[in-house]
Amino acid sequence: MTTNQSTILVIDDEPQIRKFLRISLAAQGYKVIEAGNGTEGLAQAALGKPDLLVLDLGLPDMDGHSVLKELREWSPVPVLILSVRAGEAEKVQALDSGANDYVTKPFGIQEFLARVRALLRQVQAGDSPQVVVTIGPLSVDFAYRRVSLDGAEISLTRKEYAVLAQLARHAGRVVTQQQLLKDIWGPTHVEDSHYLRVVVGHLRQKLADDPANPRFISTEAGVGYRLRER
Template identity: 80%
Template sequence: MPSTLLVIDDEPQIRKFLRISLASQGYKVIEAGTGAEGLGQAALMRPDLIVLDLGLPDMDGQQVLEELRQWSTVPVLVLSVRASEAQKVQALDSGANDYVTKPFGIQEFLARVRALLRQASGSPVHEAALQLGPLQVDLASRRVTLDGAEVALTRKEYAVLAQLARYPGRVITQQQLLKDIWGPTHLDDSHYLRIVVGHLRQKLGDDPAAPRFLITEPGVGYRLASPD
């Protein structure tokens, strides 16, 4: 099946240009001209990648990104005239996977799309075990070791660590962790997650001020440091 891409941009000419360019590469393209429409399409169509403009008529693209990251890990490529470092940092910190400024070269743009689809940020790693320095998370045997010694974890502690280990280096939002591990009725119970992460840090000897393994992304969620 061809990958489905959602283009959220209020400029019809840009959407047409991207539609033609992406379709020529075999992608299925859906479009939205506003942030609200884009969020609706993202929920309904479950695209493989989203191309997001920041200057939308109804809401800022940064807000679209933040709302999207409450419930989705779909790769997002920001495409915007905003070229300042602060804007790029804000978008990346909010969960964007890449940032391209307008005007742009279509070949570079397509290469970045291919790279994001290869990375498949919404798909877990397939390795049976993740090795992160002295820490090993064996997803096949549900076993965690630190410096070769097994670490005794509760079911919730292991579930949180395993979820982060499936997406090494990528931020998992608090809401996603709460939904996946505690269930959809606990989306507001962030204190559950903070307690479990605190216990994990103690058992892994991870200093919150200078973490080796569990990294907090303030206001967003957590990530496990990348093996790289």
């Protein structure tokens, strides 16, 4: 039994698998919350603040890789993939996208529980993911992908949001152009700095941010950008 009850979110569209895991995990003292699709799972991850997430890749509304990608935009919660997909390419893709471990179905429950314990040991006590970053009048809500300024929601493109979210996750620190380009456009675009300049320009317009006297986004010449802390 666990002495400090951890919460585990199971995202799987098979009711029998969820029931089996719920019984097995509850018997070890864990609190279990469930979701039958990716959309519900992301919402539960934001609201339930689980200590560990068990994720199936074959979900009815969105692929598990997409769930993982969205989750990693705002949460570092450990993720254990549980899937019938046994190919090496699937495992590599999941691990490269931020999964912490990968178990294939059918699986042995004792090995599964051992992997759960190992991942939970890596979670530092009291270290919960930051879901909302607020800098003065600017607020970035990672869970719902919302940005507001002075209480009014701002409409951003996917790339604009991705750049701002990356800067917000590292508020007060410089994020290099190469890192932003690699993370948002992919490793083949690390030299395409004009993409980034255009997006940052649009962001500044929408945030009413003067590049000569920035409230929010500072340019570190030849290096990258920094979201100023207030």
